[in-house]
Amino acid sequence: MKTKDRVIEEKICPLEFAVNAISGKWKIPIVWQINEGKKRPSEFLRGIGNVDRRVLNQQLKELEAAGIISRESFNEVPPRVEYRLTALGEELVKVLWQLNDWGDLLLQQSAKI
Amino acid sequence: MKTKDRVIEEKICPLEFAVNAISGKWKIPIVWQINEGKKRPSEFLRGIGNVDRRVLNQQLKELEAAGIISRESFNEVPPRVEYRLTALGEELVKVLWQLNDWGDLLLQQSAKI
Numbered sequence: 430m431k432t433k434d435r436v437i438e439e440k441i442c443p444l445e446f447a448v449n450a451i452s453g454k455w456k457i458p459i460v461w462q463i464n465e466g467k468k469r470p471s472e473f474l475r476g477i478g479n480v481d482r483r484v485l486n487q488q489l490k491e492l493e494a495a496g497i498i499s500r501e502s503f504n505e506v507p508p509r510v511e512y513r514l515t516a517l518g519e520e521l522v523k524v525l526w527q528l529n530d531w532g533d534l535l536l537q538q539s540a541k542i
Numbered sequence: 543m544k545t546k547d548r549v550i551e552e553k554i555c556p557l558e559f560a561v562n563a564i565s566g567k568w569k570i571p572i573v574w575q576i577n578e579g580k581k582r583p584s585e586f587l588r589g590i591g592n593v594d595r596r597v598l599n600q601q602l603k604e605l606e607a608a609g610i611i612s613r614e615s616f617n618e619v620p621p622r623v624e625y626r627l628t629a630l631g632e633e634l635v636k637v638l639w640q641l642n643d644w645g646d647l648l649l650q651q652s653a654k655i
Contacts, residue, residue: 444570444638447645452565457557496651517647524644525557527637532560534630538609 450495455480455488457525460514463498464522468511497521563608568593568601570638573627576611577635581624610634 451457455477462476473485489512492498497518503509514522564570568590575589586598602625605611610631616622627635 443645443649444574444642445645446649447641448561448565448570450645450648452561457561461557495648497648517644517651520644520647524637524640527640528560529557531630531633531637532556532558532563534633535563535608535610536556536559538630 450497451521451525453488453491455485456492459485459488459492460497460518460521460525463512463514463518468513470510470512492518563610564634564638566601566604568598569605572598572601572605573610573631573634573638576625576627576631581626583623583625605631 451460458477459473462473465476467473467476470482470485470489473489474480474482477485489498489500493500493512496515498512499515501511501513503511564573571590572586575586578589580586580589583595583598583602586602587593587595590598602611602613606613606625609628611625612628614624614626616624
């Protein structure tokens, strides 16, 4: 591979990795909800709506595996589980705000077309 | 809908709109290539690799319809078509750099796991 191609590829790669990590169904809404102070799966279900519990659990697992959120399980009856953003998750939220601002521009432009 | 839910929904909405606009296959690589100074579909094909010409054309159409890139057709033989980023596209590139930086953090963390 030529050096120039490699430079381009290196620029694309972390970005695509990032997009893949956040484009799973409900991942961004989950991260937002946690950022809003919600912690428990039952709260996410109420906040998101229309999401299947099994699908939610799978997304939570993937976000946890990626190191974006962390899971804490409390030894209580009934068992209690709480999620929070990791440092990496907090950094993601900052970028999502910028993407949100850009989405606003995009929406304004779409409204004009 | 309660006011609080509406506030959350409004925050999610432009963001999801933004993510949907850029998560189509090859859209981000196309935007990068144009940002790197490439203009013609044949250049994108060389730069991306493994992308079908019809798929590329579809993605270009969607990016153009969203107002992220613009298309200029030159009345020459053979016909020549060039793409460039719109102002909205340039704004997107700024956000993508930040997402790229976050992707770097994510990659570093994945390497550790």
